[in-house]
Amino acid sequence: MSPAAAEAGFQLYPQLAADTAPVTDLALCRVLLMNDRRFPWLILVPRRAGKRDLDDLAAADQAQATIEASQAARALKALVSTHKMNVAALGNMVPQLHIHVIARQTTDAAWPKPVWGVGSAEPYAAAERDDWIQRVRRELQRSATS
């Protein structure tokens, strides 16, 4: 199947679009920056229509999603000091399959709890957000070519 055919019908779920800013497209996933400056937090969305759970993806896409989640984790590790990476496909609120990749620090606003539902998101200022997007994009390109 051609990449275009594989992506047919894919549309980013409105809630994900509202909560994030686009960073880049990897081979499978759209990479988004969560608009919450409390946490270095990327969201990866496989560009496949109608997928809900990780095991709904074809086996090759599952493997690719894992590779890209690791790429995203390494990009964040290169940018901030990190105590633990949280990698999670939950999707209780948003039915479209998406993978959280969150760099956790022992000093962050939710530690040691999971970040979901803790306090309120603190949106980035526009310049700060754009700077993050540029830096994440650069790190993802670096890891893709290394």
Add this chain to the structure above:
Amino acid sequence: MSPAAAEAGFQLYPQLAADTAPVTDLALCRVLLMNDRRFPWLILVPRRAGKRDLDDLAAADQAQATIEASQAARALKALVSTHKMNVAALGNMVPQLHIHVIARQTTDAAWPKPVWGVGSAEPYAAAERDDWIQRVRRELQRSATS
């Protein structure tokens, strides 16, 4: 590297051992049943010493961990009605890399929130736990041979 060499030095972290009952060993991961009857909840632990984050695993092990997490998800889906599978490597409390696979229902004790830190675990009765272990083991074998 032989399987035995790859597993050298692996020991289940005491907290994980205390909170769970062993189900079976897949090619890479030890499968554990979380001792909390509120949620159909498996934990997969790659038998590799000293790993903390998913991206610490070798690429082949990352792919295998994903395959086995999907196997575990399908086993739970075969056993209970499921609204959403939560698949997550968090590990803020327990430093050893482990992957949660949790069958969520819209009627469960935490929905739509993540399960971690919600209320207190309700341990299984011994017979009920053993029955779960048998049924999960059977489903995992079925999916491995199909």
